[in-house]
Amino acid sequence: MIGIVDYGRGNLRSVEKALEKVGFEVKIMTSPEELRGVDGLILPGVGAFADAMEALKQGGWILPITQFARSGRPFLGICLGMQVLFEIGEEHGEHAGLGLLPGRVVKFPPGGKVPHMGWNSLNLEQPCPLLEQIPNESFFYFVHSYYAEPNEKSDIFATSDYGVVFAALVGRDNIWGAQFHPEKSSPWGLQLLTNFGKLVNDYATLSSH
């Protein structure tokens, strides 16, 4: 069972339907107590960094999500849900994120059109389970004005180029973050969600033994 955090930000229905489409059981969770029953977790999100962190705080999500991420169960942040994995966001002043990955979230330099909106290709930097069967330079759908700058290069699995080369897929152990929207990136986005679902199933099988 994969849980999706409903904290009032983000197009949950798309993520839910995409996971169902590729054959996984999904539950939209409106309270942190529901986290106990799930094997994998998705944190979606659109909007502003500070606003999302405030909504997570108000909903009592911060500690339970942090504990979930540290428990070893697969965890995926999408778009803004990926950005808040980092320590600091620079959107409308400096704000603390969840701090699960070292690094900051910064604005695209002036010159190009912002938001970065549309289909961009991924450059695969290192192999990982989420990118299995996905060819280099596959296209994914992005909508964002800020991007993550991880401190550790080893946390970057794929990059994309929008004037600057930025981290498009990040991860460490069981914690993953996608700047793009896999649920809106047919067909390769659905492959990535399939790969995430497999990680969740593997974890569930392993932990039941």
Added chain:
Amino acid sequence: MLSKRIIPCLDVHEGRVVKGTNFVQLRDAGDPVELAALYDKEGADELIFLDITASSDKRETMVEVVRRTAEQVFIPFTIGGGLRTIEDIRRMLRAGADKIALNTSAVQNPRLIQEGAHAFGSQCIVVAVDARSTAPGKWEVYIHGGRTATGKDVLEWVEEAEALGAGEILLTSMDRDGTKAGYELELTRAVSRAVSLPVIASGGVGTLEHLAEGLTLGEADAVLAASIFHYKEYSIEEAKRYLSEQGILVRPC
């Protein structure tokens, strides 16, 4: 690098696609959801549904279309037509739409752009502008499906929309719409340069060359087309292959 987008547009009346479709592989050519799923499979980058239902009491039908689309379509899709309040916007987004397009209501109540952007983020607020030429290099904003002149200058209006928080501009040339003579390139370029938002060119496309011109000479980020795809004059794949041959970066089908 960021690719250019091809966006088929579906006109929907009381839950049915109204402009004819020549897709033989569809069970029901009038079902917008089935057509949308086919366009997704064929490699369309996004979809726009334009609800042309006149009476607002039948609008619930469109919410149902959106709900069903979200179950089967895994590319972004936008809903436009008849959305007047924050509540209207919220309903469409909750049903699964990624963006909503505001036209008449945004002109009559520009604060709707601001409130929508604040509540749901700029990325989901598309401002649709129907433009008609009034003098060389001058265009006027029309509303009510192109029937009512507003006296507003198009370039001033798109700048205002951007300042209010719009995330994208859907620009239709009323002079070219339905003519198949090509996008109005001068207008498209002027709007693309006036704002730093993505601009979708619309109105007048008849050939693949027109798509390319909209993206190059028009400087648009995306091109919208209806009839050339619905009537199978060209497939999405043919369009993308042509654009790619012209050196324009598109997402392969």
